[in-house]
Amino acid sequence: MSPLSRDEMARVLARDIPRGAYVNLGIGAPTTVGDHLPPESGVVLHTENGMLGMGPAATGDTIDPDLINAGKFPVTELPGAAYFHHADSFAMMRGGHLDLCVLGAYQVSASGDLANWHTGEPDAIPAVGGAMDLAVGAKQVFVLMSLFTRTGSSKLVGECTCPLTALRCVDRVYTDYATFEITGDGPVLVRETWGISFSELRARLDVPLEWYDD
Amino acid sequence: MSPLSRDEMARVLARDIPRGAYVNLGIGAPTTVGDHLPPESGVVLHTENGMLGMGPAATGDTIDPDLINAGKFPVTELPGAAYFHHADSFAMMRGGHLDLCVLGAYQVSASGDLANWHTGEPDAIPAVGGAMDLAVGAKQVFVLMSLFTRTGSSKLVGECTCPLTALRCVDRVYTDYATFEITGDGPVLVRETWGISFSELRARLDVPLEWYDD
Amino acid sequence: MTLLCASADEAVSGIADGSTVLVGGFGPAGMPFALIDALIRQGARDLTVVSNNAGNADTGLAALLAAGQVRKIVCSFPRQTDSWVFDELYRTGKIELEVAPQGNLAERLRAAGAGIGGFYTRTGVGTLLAEGKETREIDGRTYVLEWPIAADVALISAHTADTLGNLVYRKTARNFAPVMATAATTTVVQVGSVVEPGALDPEAVVTPGIYVDRIVAL
Amino acid sequence: MTLLCASADEAVSGIADGSTVLVGGFGPAGMPFALIDALIRQGARDLTVVSNNAGNADTGLAALLAAGQVRKIVCSFPRQTDSWVFDELYRTGKIELEVAPQGNLAERLRAAGAGIGGFYTRTGVGTLLAEGKETREIDGRTYVLEWPIAADVALISAHTADTLGNLVYRKTARNFAPVMATAATTTVVQVGSVVEPGALDPEAVVTPGIYVDRIVAL
Numbered sequence: 085m086s087p088l089s090r091d092e093m094a095r096v097l098a099r100d101i102p103r104g105a106y107v108n109l110g111i112g113a114p115t116t117v118g119d120h121l122p123p124e125s126g127v128v129l130h131t132e133n134g135m136l137g138m139g140p141a142a143t144g145d146t147i148d149p150d151l152i153n154a155g156k157f158p159v160t161e162l163p164g165a166a167y168f169h170h171a172d173s174f175a176m177m178r179g180g181h182l183d184l185c186v187l188g189a190y191q192v193s194a195s196g197d198l199a200n201w202h203t204g205e206p207d208a209i210p211a212v213g214g215a216m217d218l219a220v221g222a223k224q225v226f227v228l229m230s231l232f233t234r235t236g237s238s239k240l241v242g243e244c245t246c247p248l249t250a251l252r253c254v255d256r257v258y259t260d261y262a263t264f265e266i267t268g269d270g271p272v273l274v275r276e277t278w279g280i281s282f283s284e285l286r287a288r289l290d291v292p293l294e295w296y297d298d
Numbered sequence: 299m300s301p302l303s304r305d306e307m308a309r310v311l312a313r314d315i316p317r318g319a320y321v322n323l324g325i326g327a328p329t330t331v332g333d334h335l336p337p338e339s340g341v342v343l344h345t346e347n348g349m350l351g352m353g354p355a356a357t358g359d360t361i362d363p364d365l366i367n368a369g370k371f372p373v374t375e376l377p378g379a380a381y382f383h384h385a386d387s388f389a390m391m392r393g394g395h396l397d398l399c400v401l402g403a404y405q406v407s408a409s410g411d412l413a414n415w416h417t418g419e420p421d422a423i424p425a426v427g428g429a430m431d432l433a434v435g436a437k438q439v440f441v442l443m444s445l446f447t448r449t450g451s452s453k454l455v456g457e458c459t460c461p462l463t464a465l466r467c468v469d470r471v472y473t474d475y476a477t478f479e480i481t482g483d484g485p486v487l488v489r490e491t492w493g494i495s496f497s498e499l500r501a502r503l504d505v506p507l508e509w510y511d512d
Numbered sequence: 513m514t515l516l517c518a519s520a521d522e523a524v525s526g527i528a529d530g531s532t533v534l535v536g537g538f539g540p541a542g543m544p545f546a547l548i549d550a551l552i553r554q555g556a557r558d559l560t561v562v563s564n565n566a567g568n569a570d571t572g573l574a575a576l577l578a579a580g581q582v583r584k585i586v587c588s589f590p591r592q593t594d595s596w597v598f599d600e601l602y603r604t605g606k607i608e609l610e611v612a613p614q615g616n617l618a619e620r621l622r623a624a625g626a627g628i629g630g631f632y633t634r635t636g637v638g639t640l641l642a643e644g645k646e647t648r649e650i651d652g653r654t655y656v657l658e659w660p661i662a663a664d665v666a667l668i669s670a671h672t673a674d675t676l677g678n679l680v681y682r683k684t685a686r687n688f689a690p691v692m693a694t695a696a697t698t699t700v701v702q703v704g705s706v707v708e709p710g711a712l713d714p715e716a717v718v719t720p721g722i723y724v725d726r727i728v729a730l
Numbered sequence: 731m732t733l734l735c736a737s738a739d740e741a742v743s744g745i746a747d748g749s750t751v752l753v754g755g756f757g758p759a760g761m762p763f764a765l766i767d768a769l770i771r772q773g774a775r776d777l778t779v780v781s782n783n784a785g786n787a788d789t790g791l792a793a794l795l796a797a798g799q800v801r802k803i804v805c806s807f808p809r810q811t812d813s814w815v816f817d818e819l820y821r822t823g824k825i826e827l828e829v830a831p832q833g834n835l836a837e838r839l840r841a842a843g844a845g846i847g848g849f850y851t852r853t854g855v856g857t858l859l860a861e862g863k864e865t866r867e868i869d870g871r872t873y874v875l876e877w878p879i880a881a882d883v884a885l886i887s888a889h890t891a892d893t894l895g896n897l898v899y900r901k902t903a904r905n906f907a908p909v910m911a912t913a914a915t916t917t918v919v920q921v922g923s924v925v926e927p928g929a930l931d932p933e934a935v936v937t938p939g940i941y942v943d944r945i946v947a948l
Contacts, residue, residue: 104513106722126513128676128722132832133756133902136720137676137709149759150903156757156810164676164709166717167901169908169936170756170782171840174833175626178853179694181722202858209820210829211809212859217833220852221627251856318731320940340731342894342940346614347538347684350938351894351927363541364685370539370592378894378927380935381683383690383718384538384564385622388615389844392635393912395940416640423602424611425591426641431615434634435845465638619844626837629866629873632847648847655847680933715898716934 087260087279095120096276097186097228097258101127105183108132108218111155114186114228128164130182132214134173137165154214177214178221185222187215189229189257191244194291196254196266198227199246212249219250231259238289240264240272261285265296273297301474301493309334310490311400311442311472315341319397322346322432325369328400328442342378344396346428348387351379368428391428392435399436401429403443403471405458408505410468410480412441413460426463433464445473452503454478454486475499479510487511514677515726516706520550523700523728527556527665534621534661534692535563535573536668539592542685543572544669546702546730551667552576558583562621562661564614564688566590566598577601586661588614613641616658618691624660625694625723633658666696670719673703673729674712677721686718693723700726732895733944734924738768741918741946745774745883752839752879752910753781753791754886757810760903761790762887764920764948769885770794776801780839780879782832782906784808784816795819804879806832831859834876836909842878843912843941851876884914888937891921891947892930895939904936911941918944 088096090113098120101107108130109115118140121127129138131153138153139160147158168176176182191199198219201212219225229239240257257264261280265273271292274282286293302310304327312334315321322344323329332354335341343352345367352367353374361372382390390396405413412433415426433439443453454471471478475494479487485506488496500507517523524547527533533551537543552575559582566587567574574597576582585607590598601607612620613635623631632655636642646657668689670679679701681689693699706729735741742765745751751769755761770793777800784805785792792815794800803825808816819825830838831853841849850873854860864875886907888897897919899907911917924947 130722131902133759133905135902136722137714148901150901152757152759152902156759161714161901162709164674164678164712164721165714166678166720167714167899167904168717168720169904170832170836170906171909174836175622175694176720176722178627178833178837178851179625180627181625181694207821209809209817209827210858211807212829212831213807214832216831216853216857216859220855221833247858248856344940345684347541347687349684350940351932362683364683366539366541366684370541375683375932376927378892378896378930378939379932380896380938381681381686381932382935382938383686384614384618384688385691388618389840389912390938390940392615392619392633392845393843394845395843395912421603423591423599423609424640425589426611426613427589428614430613430635430639430641434637435615461640462638619846623849627852628837629850629852629868629871631841631849634845634847650847653847682933713934715900715936716931718933 085279093228093258093260097226106130108182108185110187112188114188115155117186132173134168134170137162174217177217180221180223182222184224185218186226186228189227190246191239191241192227192254192257193241193244194272195268196252197244198249198254199244200249202247204246215249219253224255225253227254227257229259231261240289240291242290299493307442307472307474311440320344322396322399324401326402328402329369331400346387348382348384349379351376388431391431394435394437396436398438399432400440400442403441404460405453405455406441406468406471407455407458408486409482410466411458412463412468413458414463416461418460429463433467438469439467441468441471443473445475454503454505456504514721514724517726517728520546520728523726524550524554527554529556530558531556531664532560534663534666534696535561536689536692538564538687539568542669542687542689544667544702545572547667547700548572548576552579557581560584562586564588566595569594582607584608586610586612588612588617620658620661621691621695624662630657630659663696666692666699668692668701670701670703673706673727674709675706676709677724678712678717679719680712680716681718690719693719698725699723702728702730705729732939732942735944735946738764738946741944742768742772745772747774748776749774749882750778752881752884752914753779754907754910756782756905757786760887760905760907762885762920763790765885765918766790766794770797775799778802780804782806784813787812800825802826804828804830806830806835838876838879839909839913842880848875848877881914884910884917886910886919888919888921891924891945892927893924894927895942896930896935897937898930898934899936908937911937916943917941920946920948923947
């Protein structure tokens with residue numbers, strides 16, 4: 085078995101979203117999770133720029149410059165949608181009303197710290213958007229990321245070295261090689277693997293790992 | 299010349315409301331000021347239970363139980379009205395957006411302290427409503443009240459003895475005998491009198507008074 | 513997900529003794545009469561009720577008070593010409609009262625719904641209602657620190673819902689309902705009618721369905 | 731009272747050097763392009779701009795930055811694929827940047843409009859963006875104290891206004907405009923059309939006219 089493609093990672097994550105959940109999909113790869121949420125899932129998508137009931141990407145004639153997602157791409161509106169202003173949208177996020185958000189990450193720590201807004205490089209222009217609000221506000225935070233950097237080091241780490249987005253906020257990490265459950269103070273639990281053995285995972289990751297036991 | 303009737307007091311106050319002002323009229327006597335604001339005044343009335351553009355009292359067939367003022371009496375809606383919820387309504391009041399509010403009072407002090415929510419009697423049930431929010435939030439606070447209690451003591455006082463609604467918030471006091479301008483640290487200025495001489499006012503009121511000089 | 517209930521009794525089921533219950537309405541406008549009547553039948557006791565008033569005449573919130581189910585009420589304006597039920601309970605020491613400025617009530621409910629841990633307001637400075645509360649000078653003015661009001665249940669009334677729980681209201685009956693809907697763990701709504709998704713104008717939805725847990729159409 | 735202006739130039743007249751200017755929009759959606767172009771012609775300098783982004787491509791806010799009129803920008807997300815104007819100014823030290831979490835930006839604007847002196851939020855706790863800020867433990871959780879953002883001027887875009895200044899928006903172009911309208915001394919709005927009072931549904935007005943000072947129809 086080989087590691088998952090980006091599309092397969094999104095599909096695996098989408099499978100774990102409860103029916104009827106209110107969900108915010110972060111910009112970039114997390115947005116593609118929406119492609120795996122059929123209408124019968126009843127999942128309602130939130131976009132922080134002021135909408136619940138966001139539909140799929142708009143194309144051709146359906147493109148409307150007034151209707152975009154948080155990544156500023158044209159999207160569509162589903163029946164039962166609602167629009168609201170930014171303070172109301174972030175009140176919804178920060179007040180603990182979203183069941184779930186899906187975010188990308190540079191690093192996640194074993195205790196669930198998230199680093200996803202700033203590489204920490206001295207010449208990088210910082211840009212945080214709504215990441216800190218989603219991370220502290222959503223009832224559950226799922227991270228979707230490749231497990232290893234291009235140079236082969238793990239992005240699931242003992243302690244984040246990149247600047248933090250929020251402390252102890254991540255519940256699950258979906259990667260190309262494995263899906264992890266963060267328990268907070270205990271070891272990180274491995275739920276599934278693809279193209280890597282548990283012992284190899286243990287060898288390459290500098291975090292305490294255990295198999296998830298249902 | 300005799301002291302003003304309640305209706306005349308309301309008319310005198312209404313005359314001083316600037317064209318096009320956004321105004322909240324408190325419950326009780328202040329509500330009657332609205333009878334003296336013709337459409338051409340352009341004054342827009344706010345009611346704290348969630349409306350701008352409130353019209354006159356409703357009667358007969360125009361009574362709608364869903365459309366009431368802060369005193370819970372049926373009112374009407376003018377063209378250009380807008381409805382909003384309570385947090386938005388009080389944000390408008392507390393954020394300094396209303397040009398003026400008109401409130402009743404038990405007492406006003408020479409420095410503009412207002413006491414209008416609680417007689418201070420031990421068996422009174424306290425009920426504050428939106429009085430404290432209006433008093434601190436409106437750009438100007440006009441008080442409409444009789445100058446003397448039934449026992450003949452002045453309600454414009456050196457220091458309030460009733461529990462306070464807000465400190466140093468009152469700009470003008472409209473009464474049956476005189477209209478006063480509160481200057482804060484200086485003397486109270488008398489703008490007009492009815493049925494009482496300035497020297498008699500000075501004798502009966504325990505506050506420093508001067509004639510208002512345009 | 514929003515649950516469509518067959519009756520007001522189903523809608524209020526499970527409310528526990530000792531709960532904090534937000535009750536919408538400004539006087540009778542927007543008062544969720546059917547849900548309150550169902551709560552009286554349901555019988556939960558020792559409740560803390562948060563509402564703008566303390567009941568009018570003998571129906572709605574006044575009837576809940578009369579039934580002896582309320583230990584404490586948090587409101588801005590209990591004393592009214594027709595608040596005889598509350599007045600009697602209060603004067604005989606059978607109910608606890610916390611009076612809050614109406615704007616603090618609204619803002620504290622919003623804070624609970626918006627994840628705000630506390631906020632500074634000028635309302636109440638120097639008055640009995642700020643006694644014992646923390647204050648702070650900000651840019652030369654004094655502010656009082658106020659805390660969120662979070663609740664177990666909100667009982668509110670709306671004009672129309674869609675099956676996803678989106679709500680619209682009618683005129684000044686809107687009042688506290690939208691903020692209360694955000695501040696409770698379980699928000700229960702009585703509505704005039706329920707329509708299909710897409711029937712409400714998405715620009716005019718006041719309470720998005722994410723805040724609505726149970727709906728009953730009357 | 732709301733003033734109907736004959737041109738965008740009239741609408742932005744009098745904006746002083748050194749002003750704090752709120753600029754609506756989330757990327758290009760809701761960006762008040764005509765008002766920004768007029769502000770470029772008007773020439774006010776040394777501005778502090780508060781906006782979600784720091785300009786896209788070469789128009790709108792990016793053009794204002796390119797004109798050298800902005801001393802400092804407060805935003806949540808300056809770095810974008812088409813933010814080359816800002817990027818260049820920032821890397822050459824010609825503009826000051828304050829990055830704020832998007833929710834803090836929105837809530838701080840609301841606070842300014844709502845008379846809130848400051849508020850506690852969990853957003854940013856333990857991060858670079860809370861460094862040096864006051865924190866407080868509330869019910870066992872850490873919160874950061876954040877302050878209002880009040881401004882001299884707000885430049886926003888809306889779909890339709892009535893002559894009293896009531897505004898409605900369209901889809902996600904609404905974004906920051908309604909909160910910015912509450913936070914500025916002078917709120918200037920470009921709209922698609924202006925209608926008579928009564929033409930907008932009072933239940934669907936998003937920004938009441940009390941927040942609107944000047945309107946120009948384009």
